[in-house]
Amino acid sequence: MNPHARPESPSAAEPPLSDGEVDFLWWFIQGSLMDADVRARLHAHWGLCRRHSLAFFVVESSFRPHLIHGCTILYSELMQRAMRFLNDEGLHSLVPDRLALHFLRTSGPCHVCDLGYGPASAGNAPPERLAQGRDLTNATRFASENWAGCQPFICGRCAGNDSPSLCRPHLVAAIERDGSKGAVAQRERIRTIAAHMHRFDNSFRWEQRGTDTAEDRGALIAAIGWCSGWENLLAGPLHDLSNSAMRTQPERASGTQRDDSTGEPE
Numbered sequence: 001m002n003p004h005a006r007p008e009s010p011s012a013a014e015p016p017l018s019d020g021e022v023d024f025l026w027w028f029i030q031g032s033l034m035d036a037d038v039r040a041r042l043h044a045h046w047g048l049c050r051r052h053s054l055a056f057f058v059v060e061s062s063f064r065p066h067l068i069h070g071c072t073i074l075y076s077e078l079m080q081r082a083m084r085f086l087n088d089e090g091l092h093s094l095v096p097d098r099l100a101l102h103f104l105r106t107s108g109p110c111h112v113c114d115l116g117y118g119p120a121s122a123g124n125a126p127p128e129r130l131a132q133g134r135d136l137t138n139a140t141r142f143a144s145e146n147w148a149g150c151q152p153f154i155c156g157r158c159a160g161n162d163s164p165s166l167c168r169p170h171l172v173a174a175i176e177r178d179g180s181k182g183a184v185a186q187r188e189r190i191r192t193i194a195a196h197m198h199r200f201d202n203s204f205r206w207e208q209r210g211t212d213t214a215e216d217r218g219a220l221i222a223a224i225g226w227c228s229g230w231e232n233l234l235a236g237p238l239h240d241l242s243n244s245a246m247r248t249q250p251e252r253a254s255g256t257q258r259d260d261s262t263g264e265p266e
Contacts, residue, residue: 014232017055020121022133024112025059033070044108046168046227047078052112053228054236057221061138068142068220069204075223076201079194082168082226086187100183101175104168136237142217143237149196149218150225150238153189158230165189167229193222 017025032038047053060068085103125133143150156163157170166174166186174182196219203212225233 014051015119017058017134018117018119018121018123019125019130020123021052021055021112021117021119022059022130023123023125024115024117025055026063026125026129026133028056028112029060029063029070033074038111041108041111041114042074043078043081045106045110046104047074047224048112048228049110050228050232052110052117053224054232055112057224058136058139058237059133061142062132062135065138065142067204071224072197072201072204072220075220075227076194076197078227079190079197079223082190083194086183086190101172104172104175139237140240143221144241146214146218146221147241149213149215150221151218151241153193153222153226154234154238155225155230158225159234167226169229190226193219193226197223 033042042048048056057068057071060071082104085100153165154163155165155167155170158167164185166182171182171186174186176182196213196216200212200216200219202208203210203216221233221238230238
């Protein structure tokens with residue numbers, strides 16, 4: 001079985017969000033992100049695990065389709081952080097590869113998992129809130145409308161194709177194997193995502209409203225995928241879009257070798 005293969009359909013992905021997960025995330029989007037201890041835990045894990053990073057985006061887009069600001073604040077901050085650790089300019093260029101690698105690894109648990117929320121967790125969400133929080137419609141629409149901003153950054157290892165882009169977990173594996181060579185190849189991609197995220201974040205300011213582009217908005221999905229890995233995104237909101245894109249790509253030549261490293265464990 002190919003460890004990089006994606007599920008054939010969304011139904012083959014993880015179970016739907018539980019009552020407890022939706023209930024927690026509904027309260028989380030009200031402002032928990034601004035708590036200093038919560039923010040520190042999110043930094044330690046580079047956001048949330050694959051399941052809950054997607055859940056955060058889905059729940060916020062379900063209830064606030066025109067104000068996905070919590071996710072934007074967090075992932076703009078995380079991409080700026082990644083850019084500092086991998087920057088090759090000024091004092092940042094003096095950071096040894098092994099130190100950059102240390103900072104790119106997760107150093108704490110997923111905040112939501114650590115609180116005990118998972119596919120079977122109970123909660124008190126009213127039926128209407130539970131249904132709305134599980135609904136992928138707005139997340140899928142956002143992905144479709146802003147596909148140009150995330151498609152170039154989909155990790156080839158997560159997608160099972162020959163794209164040179166890597167997510168953070170697979171970049172960690174590449175640096176472990178190749179040192180600075182693995183980091184250099186990804187720097188410009190990370191800078192690009194960070195720049196678009198900065199513009200998207202700024203567009204929530206009243207005086208800069210309407211200045212964001214599809215590339216800026218799509219960078220939010222690119223940042224989520226970069227931080228946590230793309231598997232759940234590809235099986236969920238990006239499923240049909242990524243399948244259509246793959247159908248337009250030529251088949252990989254037979255006999256091509258690839259490294260089956262899966263990156264750091266979550």
